[in-house]
Amino acid sequence: MKNSPLESYESQWVTSVGKAFLCERTVLRGKDLHHELGDWDWFSVYLYGITGREFTNNQIKMLSYFWIASSYADPSIWPNHVAALGGTTRSTASLSSMAGLAISEASIYGRRPEKRALDFFYRAIKALDDGGSLATIVENEIANRSTVYGYGRPLAKLDERIPHTLHKAKSLGLDNGRHLRVAIEIYHYLKEKKGLSINISAINTAIVADIGLSPEEYQLFLTPCFITGIEPCYIDARDKPEGSFFPLRCSSIKHDGKPRRSW
Known part of the structure; x- marks a missing residue:
């Protein structure tokens, strides 16, 4: 050495x-x-x-609201689903919860897209300061990365969290930051040109950019945030009969491959 x-x-x-x-x-x-x-x-x-x-009290309240607004105790949501599977097999609370959190860092939902959205807003503001136009910045992002993180939603056209988050930001005096204003301008552009909606990642990360967290800091802050929805789903499955979380009988499986073989 x-x-x-x-x-x-x-x-x-x-x-x-x-x-x-x-x-x-x-x-x-x-x-x-x-x-x-x-x-x-x-x-x-x-x-x-x-x-x-x-951080200021209002900034803390805003950031903690991001956790509250993502506390969906719905077992059809993937991280919750995994934790519920842990509960139905009688795994421990820690193992089930950590398994659920592990898959919250996916490519199309959860922490990774939000980290990328925050990085985009920082780059967009720098490009605007360097004299670039909003349209050019957005089109370059699409050309280079195939998507603009924070816009569109995998399973729904609308994001029900947005009006509540904007109302909270306004009540805390955090609704007029430059990054948030640019995020809304980008939404109007993408809505008109591409038919894309805005999702909560764009709103949250724009507010976070105005607060001043780096993408890495924000990812660390949000990593455990789904836990408030995960735990009730684990408990719900744990307290029902073992193996009862969406069991599937063999006769319900449609199979069109090779017929049954003798072993």
Whole structure:
């Protein structure tokens, strides 16, 4: 390992993130967890742990609302469905919940599209500042990436969360940021030219861009957010007869392949 970049890490871990001095105190990003952060709400501490920054009360309320607005306790939604399968097979709460969360990081829904949408808004604003037109920016995005994340919805034309989120943003004084205004302008362009609707990813990430989270910080903040919908679905399946979550009898399977074979 001599002269390896790993050599300096062999016997120590230099960090500014935190340290537990057992029987004495615990530090999180330079603040005493129990004395300085003990009166903070959970979301504020969580965001501070991710970013090392403090946010206003209204920003925290807005970001926590994103979690509330995604708390769909519907087992037909994929992460909830997986957790319910865990419940019906009598798996543990932790394993079932983590399995549900793991598939919330999909390509067409959940965290990954929102991270890409946030990245797009940052790039769009920079391009506008450099003199580009909105139409050119959008068309280049489609040409280079085949889609504009935040617009269109895989299973529905409308997103019922949008009016509630915009109302919440207005009540908190967070409805007039530049990124949000541009997001709405892009929606009008795509609606007229491509017939695409806007989904909650565009609204949320535009507000987040105005707040100032990076795509990586936002992804970390949102990673557990589906848990509020996942847990009730796990409990519901766990408390019903074992194996009762949409069982399928063999006679219900339509098969047009090879006939039954003797083994």
